Amino acid sequence: MMSKIPIKIENVEKKILDREILRVAMIAELDAISLYEQLAAVTENENIKKVLLDVAKEEKTHMGEFQTLLLKEDKEQSDELEEGKKEVEEMTG
Numbered sequence: 001m002m003s004k005i006p007i008k009i010e011n012v013e014k015k016i017l018d019r020e021i022l023r024v025a026m027i028a029e030l031d032a033i034s035l036y037e038q039l040a041a042v043t044e045n046e047n048i049k050k051v052l053l054d055v056a057k058e059e060k061t062h063m064g065e066f067q068t069l070l071l072k073e074d075k076e077q078s079d080e081l082e083e084g085k086k087e088v089e090e091m092t093g
Helices: 014-042 046-073 075-092
Strands: none
Touching: 014 046, 046 075
């Protein structure tokens, strides 16, 4: 099942609109990655599997592009991402 956009873009405050656009784009990329990898896992056709996994990899690049832009637009998001990394390192070594 594909995600629904969790907000009504037209109702978003202008000052945070670009951040929300990027988050919606990231949701779409994550959905695409999940879909292509799941389809690749169930097909027995090696050519289809190869192409699906290649496209999923490209979607991961897109995800990174959107995340990079979001982190430039939202300092709090950037700071909290770093905090999350630290917490995981503390918990997992």
